[in-house]
Amino acid sequence: MRDWNGFILRILVRATPDEVARAWLTSGGLSSWFLKTAEYFSDDQKIDATVLACGSDSFRWVWADDSEELGRVLEIEFPHRFRFTWYGERGWVEIRLSEVDGRTAVELEQFVDQAEEKDRIECYISCTSGWSFFLANLKSVLEGGLDLRETSHFVGKQVNV
Numbered sequence: 600m601r602d603w604n605g606f607i608l609r610i611l612v613r614a615t616p617d618e619v620a621r622a623w624l625t626s627g628g629l630s631s632w633f634l635k636t637a638e639y640f641s642d643d644q645k646i647d648a649t650v651l652a653c654g655s656d657s658f659r660w661v662w663a664d665d666s667e668e669l670g671r672v673l674e675i676e677f678p679h680r681f682r683f684t685w686y687g688e689r690g691w692v693e694i695r696l697s698e699v700d701g702r703t704a705v706e707l708e709q710f711v712d713q714a715e716e717k718d719r720i721e722c723y724i725s726c727t728s729g730w731s732f733f734l735a736n737l738k739s740v741l742e743g744g745l746d747l748r749e750t751s752h753f754v755g756k757q758v759n760v
Contacts, residue, residue, distance in 0.1 A: 603723045610737075611699060613701075613741070614741040619737070619741065622740075624639075633737070657672075668686075670683055680693065686711045686722060686726075690709065
């Protein structure tokens with residue numbers, strides 16, 4: 600029987616663990632491959648886009664559709680492991696980085712505890728597909744600079760071809 604509470608995804612990226620970690624732990628890094636707007640806060644003060652977040656810092660992440668995630672960095676062992684709250688603090692995501700043959704293995708584990716099975720299944724499906732895309736985009740941006748996100752005005756609208 601499938602556990603709908605969580606999953607693990609993996610990808611190899613031609614970059615150092617330090618470069619990959621900075622892409623996650625700086626607001627400028629996150630905005631380059633993941634979010635429309637990323638902000639980290641330390642003691643309610645916004646952190647500069649190039650400064651690394653620390654454990655216990657909070658964040659505000661905004662996607663292209665203007666939906667947002669508010670949360671906290673739970674722990675960081677730079678550059679190899681970090682964890683943050685997820686899904687309205689009903690869960691967490693942990694990123695683990697390790698070197699493999701000159702590349703970085705990125706392992707993303709998500710756990711969300713939902714009372715309703717329907718909610719767990721919907722979260723599982725939407726997050727596995729979302730994270731799969733964004734991990735591929737992280738790889739694309741770090742390896743060649745190409746951002747795969749669509750940002751034109753017709754996103755989400757009916758398009759007749």
